[in-house]
Amino acid sequence: MSDSNNFARTILTSALPYANGHIHLGHIAGAYLPADVYVRYKRLRGDAALYICGSDEYGVPITLTALKEGVTPQDVIDRYHAANTEAFARVGISFDLYGRTSWPLHTETTQAFFLKLHEGGHIEKQEMELWYSEKTDRFLPDRYVQGTCPKCGFEEATGDECEQCGAQYSAHDLVDPRANIPGDNSTPILKMTTHWFLKLQDFTDRLQEWLDRHPEWRPTVRGITQGWVNELRARCITRDTDWGVPIPLDDPDAEGKRFYVWFDNAIGYVTNTRQWGIDTGRGDDAWEPWWKSNDTRLLHFIGKDNVPFHTVLFPTYLMGQDDYILADNVIANEYLNVLNRTTGKTEKGSKSKGNMISVRWFADKFSTDAIRYYICAIMPETKDAAFDWDEFQNRYNGELCDVVGNFVHRSLTMTVKNFESAVPAQGELDNEDRALLDSLPEQLDGVAEALDEFRFRLALERVIDIGRKANVYFNGKEPWVTRKTDLERTGTTLYVCCQVVRALCTALAPFVPDGAQRLAGTLGVTLPEGGPDGGDDAWGPAKAGMEAGAPLQKPEVLFPKLDPDYIAECAEAHASGGAT
Numbered sequence: 172m173s174d175s176n177n178f179a180r181t182i183l184t185s186a187l188p189y190a191n192g193h194i195h196l197g198h199i200a201g202a203y204l205p206a207d208v209y210v211r212y213k214r215l216r217g218d219a220a221l222y223i224c225g226s227d228e229y230g231v232p233i234t235l236t237a238l239k240e241g242v243t244p245q246d247v248i249d250r251y252h253a254a255n256t257e258a259f260a261r262v263g264i265s266f267d268l269y270g271r272t273s274w275p276l277h278t279e280t281t282q283a284f285f286l287k288l289h290e291g292g293h294i295e296k297q298e299m300e301l302w303y304s305e306k307t308d309r310f311l312p313d314r315y316v317q318g319t320c321p322k323c324g325f326e327e328a329t330g331d332e333c334e335q336c337g338a339q340y341s342a343h344d345l346v347d348p349r350a351n352i353p354g355d356n357s358t359p360i361l362k363m364t365t366h367w368f369l370k371l372q373d374f375t376d377r378l379q380e381w382l383d384r385h386p387e388w389r390p391t392v393r394g395i396t397q398g399w400v401n402e403l404r405a406r407c408i409t410r411d412t413d414w415g416v417p418i419p420l421d422d423p424d425a426e427g428k429r430f431y432v433w434f435d436n437a438i439g440y441v442t443n444t445r446q447w448g449i450d451t452g453r454g455d456d457a458w459e460p461w462w463k464s465n466d467t468r469l470l471h472f473i474g475k476d477n478v479p480f481h482t483v484l485f486p487t488y489l490m491g492q493d494d495y496i497l498a499d500n501v502i503a504n505e506y507l508n509v510l511n512r513t514t515g516k517t518e519k520g521s522k523s524k525g526n527m528i529s530v531r532w533f534a535d536k537f538s539t540d541a542i543r544y545y546i547c548a549i550m551p552e553t554k555d556a557a558f559d560w561d562e563f564q565n566r567y568n569g570e571l572c573d574v575v576g577n578f579v580h581r582s583l584t585m586t587v588k589n590f591e592s593a594v595p596a597q598g599e600l601d602n603e604d605r606a607l608l609d610s611l612p613e614q615l616d617g618v619a620e621a622l623d624e625f626r627f628r629l630a631l632e633r634v635i636d637i638g639r640k641a642n643v644y645f646n647g648k649e650p651w652v653t654r655k656t657d658l659e660r661t662g663t664t665l666y667v668c669c670q671v672v673r674a675l676c677t678a679l680a681p682f683v684p685d686g687a688q689r690l691a692g693t694l695g696v697t698l699p700e701g702g703p704d705g706g707d708d709a710w711g712p713a714k715a716g717m718e719a720g721a722p723l724q725k726p727e728v729l730f731p732k733l734d735p736d737y738i739a740e741c742a743e744a745h746a747s748g749g750a751t
């Protein structure tokens with residue numbers, strides 16, 4: 172088990188989403204919100220942390236969209252890059268850089284990776300038979316061909332993989348193939364062509380050693396990885412397309428071919444780190460310590476479907492470069508499904524069912540904090556979860572609003588009203604006061620511990636628990652009664668409450684940053700922004716708490732409640748396919 176304290180800096184990556192559609196809540200729950208909560212936590216702790224992501228802008232699905240819409244691939248990626256950049260911002264995903272794989276710097280980076288692997292003898296050319304349309308005189312990579320899955324019978328399976336059952340097979344095995352291009356649904360033939368393969372088997376021992384060093388990874392991640400490592404063989408890394416990174420070899424076979432998007436995609440993390448160094452004026456070499464220094468901790472946050480790309484393929488590219496570090500952990504979430512309110516059954520989110528909830532739609536209707544709270548509360552860490560409108564309302568209203576928001580609000584309102592808008596004097600502490608004050612560092616440690624283990628649901632439960640304990644204390648002390656008879660005692664109660672509010676302000680910040688910022692404003696404290704250079708540990712001062720006499724602003728409602736009628740209306744729109 173690796174100790175995060177052994178590292179000087181942490182680089183986090185979230186899977187690069189395709190610039191070929193709007194991101195939806197399933198994406199957020201899988202790869203983005205967990206990384207964002209974690210990086211915000213690291214920044215609060217004063218640790219040097221860099222969070223890198225970007226659009227994945229090459230690949231066959233994008234050219235297919237362009238063909239279907241009669242626009243250029245560039246039009247498609249420009250549209251979705253802009254839309255997704257905005258959608259991420261609206262749910263508070265705080266990338267240090269959200270880049271693009273269509274940048275020239277990415278071509279340079281990808282080609283350098285390939286050439287080094289080539290030099291090392293890890294690349295070979297192979298002849299293979301692929302589907303070819305005689306009607307349009309072209310090879311049909313990936314989604315350009317459709318047919319029936321040889322395994323499950325799904326009729327819209329693509330060239331070498333089935334979206335329905337996840338099966339991978341060779342082109343020969345696809346049943347009833349047909350071209351899938353506007354104006355061409357002819358029956359293709361199999362034709363010989365040459366492609367470049369990466370000899371994954373060259374890295375078996377090193378991958379196994381690396382995997383063995385990380386028993387702390389989630390069992391699903393380890394299981395999928397071990398399955399791949401057991402049967403590594405050469406894997407095709409090029410495609411017949413003109414949309415992608417060109418193959419940097421002086422070879423006639425390279426004509427009309429580009430790198431397969433799954434070769435260049437993860438290299439985008441490196442490209443975007445390079446670009447971050449340039450954009451921030453740190454210099455052309457600023458990226459190197461983040462990728463080549465042994466005291467850097469590399470963390471990949473992904474959805475489960477991306478595991479092999481981050482625990483097998485990308486690591487082999489890195490190993491082939493000689494001087495790159497490997498990930499210390501790959502945090503893969505399971506899937507966020509959708510509860511169908513009519514049938515009461517859980518469904519997979521799918522385009523054809525129209526049941527997906529896009530971030531842009533959802534963020535138009537709900538606050539960033541409400542969205543983040545609920546998605547964190549049900550995060551599919553070890554098993555699938557389902558988005559459920561009733562549960563969204565109940566958990567946000569019942570936990571964040573009623574338990575935490577309410578405690579903060581009544582404590583601060585009463586303090587401001589009765590103690591001249593300042594933290595009251597501590598006075599004489601009784602056993603209950605002391606017990607609650609003494610428990611705060613421990614409770615904050617509990618939140619931190621869960622975050623350090625990437626157990627986001629547990630961490631959030633522990634934050635709510637701080638509020639629960641505080642409510643019990645508040646109700647027992649009845650400051651609204653004692654204020655008429657014993658103002659000093661009331662002051663002590665509210666002094667204690669202010670300490671809890673201060674601790675909550677810190678603990679909430681990674682999860683619901685907007686509310687935490689507003690609360691910090693009320694308390695007159697600053698939550699440091701942190702960043703790649705690190706800073707002071709602000710988790711500690713939160714334990715130290717609020718000084719008596721510190722001025723307070725009039726509190727505002729931190730987390731406004733959701734109205735059931737409004738929820739019902741949104742659920743209705745979702746059920747009729749209007750949430751995409």
Ligand SMILES: [Zn+2]
Pocket residue numbers: 320321322323324325328333334335336337338
């Ligand atoms: Zn299938």
